[in-house]
Amino acid sequence: MTKQRVLITGVSRFLGGRLAQRLEADPDVEEIFGVDLDEPTVELTRTEFVRADIRNPLIVKVLQATEVDTVVHTAVIATPARVGGRAQMKEINVIGTMQLFAACQKAERLRKVVMKSTTAVYGSDPADPSIFSEDMSPASHPRGGYAKDAWEVENYARSFGRRRSSVLLTILRFANFIGPVIDTPLTRYFSLPVVPTALGYDPRLQFVHENDAIEVLYSATRQDRPGTFNVAGDGIVYLSQAIRMAGKVPMPVLVPFAGLLGSMVRQTGLVDFSPEQLSFLMFGRVADVRRLKEIFGYTPAFDTQEAFRDFIGKRKLAKVFSEEQAERWERDLFDFLARRARTRVSPAEEEA
Amino acid sequence: MGEARVIPIDKHVARGLCRGRTAGGRPCRNRAGESGYCRRHEPAALATATAEVEDRSRFEVELERLLSFTRRRMTGDYAVDDFGFDADLTENVLIPMLRPVYDRWWRIEQKCLENLPSEGAALLVGNHSGTLPWDALMMKLGVFEGIGRHCRLLAADLALRLPIVGELARKSGNTLACEPDTVRLLDKGEVVGVFPEGFKGVGKPFRERYKLQRFGRGGFVEMALKTGAPIVPVAIVGAEEIYPMIANLRPLARLFGFPYFPVTPTFPLLGPLGAIPLPSRWMIEYGEPIPTGGFGPDAAMDPMFVFNMTDQVRESIQQMLYRNLMVRRNVFF
Numbered sequence: 001m002t003k004q005r006v007l008i009t010g011v012s013r014f015l016g017g018r019l020a021q022r023l024e025a026d027p028d029v030e031e032i033f034g035v036d037l038d039e040p041t042v043e044l045t046r047t048e049f050v051r052a053d054i055r056n057p058l059i060v061k062v063l064q065a066t067e068v069d070t071v072v073h074t075a076v077i078a079t080p081a082r083v084g085g086r087a088q089m090k091e092i093n094v095i096g097t098m099q100l101f102a103a104c105q106k107a108e109r110l111r112k113v114v115m116k117s118t119t120a121v122y123g124s125d126p127a128d129p130s131i132f133s134e135d136m137s138p139a140s141h142p143r144g145g146y147a148k149d150a151w152e153v154e155n156y157a158r159s160f161g162r163r164r165s166s167v168l169l170t171i172l173r174f175a176n177f178i179g180p181v182i183d184t185p186l187t188r189y190f191s192l193p194v195v196p197t198a199l200g201y202d203p204r205l206q207f208v209h210e211n212d213a214i215e216v217l218y219s220a221t222r223q224d225r226p227g228t229f230n231v232a233g234d235g236i237v238y239l240s241q242a243i244r245m246a247g248k249v250p251m252p253v254l255v256p257f258a259g260l261l262g263s264m265v266r267q268t269g270l271v272d273f274s275p276e277q278l279s280f281l282m283f284g285r286v287a288d289v290r291r292l293k294e295i296f297g298y299t300p301a302f303d304t305q306e307a308f309r310d311f312i313g314k315r316k317l318a319k320v321f322s323e324e325q326a327e328r329w330e331r332d333l334f335d336f337l338a339r340r341a342r343t344r345v346s347p348a349e350e351e352a
Numbered sequence: 353m354g355e356a357r358v359i360p361i362d363k364h365v366a367r368g369l370c371r372g373r374t375a376g377g378r379p380c381r382n383r384a385g386e387s388g389y390c391r392r393h394e395p396a397a398l399a400t401a402t403a404e405v406e407d408r409s410r411f412e413v414e415l416e417r418l419l420s421f422t423r424r425r426m427t428g429d430y431a432v433d434d435f436g437f438d439a440d441l442t443e444n445v446l447i448p449m450l451r452p453v454y455d456r457w458w459r460i461e462q463k464c465l466e467n468l469p470s471e472g473a474a475l476l477v478g479n480h481s482g483t484l485p486w487d488a489l490m491m492k493l494g495v496f497e498g499i500g501r502h503c504r505l506l507a508a509d510l511a512l513r514l515p516i517v518g519e520l521a522r523k524s525g526n527t528l529a530c531e532p533d534t535v536r537l538l539d540k541g542e543v544v545g546v547f548p549e550g551f552k553g554v555g556k557p558f559r560e561r562y563k564l565q566r567f568g569r570g571g572f573v574e575m576a577l578k579t580g581a582p583i584v585p586v587a588i589v590g591a592e593e594i595y596p597m598i599a600n601l602r603p604l605a606r607l608f609g610f611p612y613f614p615v616t617p618t619f620p621l622l623g624p625l626g627a628i629p630l631p632s633r634w635m636i637e638y639g640e641p642i643p644t645g646g647f648g649p650d651a652a653m654d655p656m657f658v659f660n661m662t663d664q665v666r667e668s669i670q671q672m673l674y675r676n677l678m679v680r681r682n683v684f685f
Contacts, residue, residue: 126512126518127528129532129533130434130436130527130528131434198515200515200519201515201518204432204522235432236434237428237432238436238523241428243428244425244427244428246428323429326426330420330422330423334412338411338412338415341409341415
């Protein structure tokens, strides 16, 4: 097999950048091209940075000039704040992907496309099965925000796959990313000292550790693994449980007020909370990772709880309430109450 | 209190050190036992260490259990399965809360517990009644009291959508009544409970008590056939009388999006007091398991076979209901 030539979109973002680094270390990858609008944030040695906008039809020139055989599309973005609003985000996600796939169709040498997607395409609804496998279609497809973009983008990818059936198409549906470095709305949410939750609801969450995410992207790039795969750590964690593990204090909010609170939080710029995430914070979602393990051949090194513990451990989040404190209180309280009970009992015994 | 007991540590054997702290505030260097503490610092051992002869009183055992439960909840230190089943919460809070209702209010008597499997998958199929699904909760508790296993109920999405109710339903191990979840649970070897009558059963008028409604579309039989899990028919007598439903206000039901809006002798007349169920006396009988293995993989695809088996299950529950109603002398005693 000839050496691989890879083009990565979204290289200035965390996953794209780290994937480029990972590929740089592999001598069988001949050349790596990174496409984005901003300079890469991580240090790259032999990756060639191409400042280009995937929304611009000129992207086809980039694909042809670089003669890549693999395109890794990670430039589907989840948060509107950094790019200047929801309209802009949709433009980048949907129009950008359309243009990219249009260009891919014209690139003769192309033989593989790897796309980053999200389990958010399954939505969050109690009328859906508890655990989603890749071939299930949810009761209702997401109607807004990132999840809707991701669903539309996946559809473009699939129709591209039908038009050029010789190109291998891998769609990776990632659960929520977590880890010591990655910055997502969820990591910032868990960094708040008091974490707002929906009163009366406790969603099941599933995380994928950033290292596992990069490994999966890397294997999908290097090996041929066509198909759609859920990518997540084993097991789940309840939102309330995660908040406790992080040593934070949950603040349950009545659901009708949650939207209001969300926009207030958004104003502070701490957490980029968009309204469609409310149903996620009410009902959560869990995806089945059997296919990833058995067909894709990758078992995540971190399960959901380990990934979360790695996040809280390495970030050194300020704990409002720590395990050591809890253990000390448990012992002290036990000592105190047990001794009191004993002194109350023993005089009575003496009398008798 | 005696002096600190020095426990000789064999460093080669020691795998971890105690999580406790000495009186001086330094980390304890004793070897940790199973609990993660050395014998001196282990909360359970404190009582024996200080009061040398005195047996630990029940109070202390309970106190220790309560405190350690509280600590686990405060630090998120408990396990949940993929469906969201939180055994820690279920066994320490939810079941103890329901037990008085089970024992004192409805004085539930269980029959033929030997028909419940002590291990492996089983699909429990029961009759549904009583306006609010108390019968499902009681069957779940009954199975736990009887064989110490958690019955995973299949619920309507309406229940899972409600605040608090939905959350607790998930945490106590129940899930949506849908094929993928059921098959997954049965494949895991769990005891799964289902009420195929659904809202038709639980929301039927009082005059139709103990008359089984249509058994869904036989989906439960298909899933049992697919997984080879035996079907255990369950008859629950007593739940029909807890909220005798004399009328159903359909317009109100439509307004609130409920499947029915019940009128009982006490509801809505007495307001929230009407939510107190009548203290009927209950009987839960588990029927002989109906094997579903050995029919071949095509059986689930054969609608006629599935219909027949559905009828067989329905008929056996109906027979058990009649039998138990015959021996019942009084609804309340």
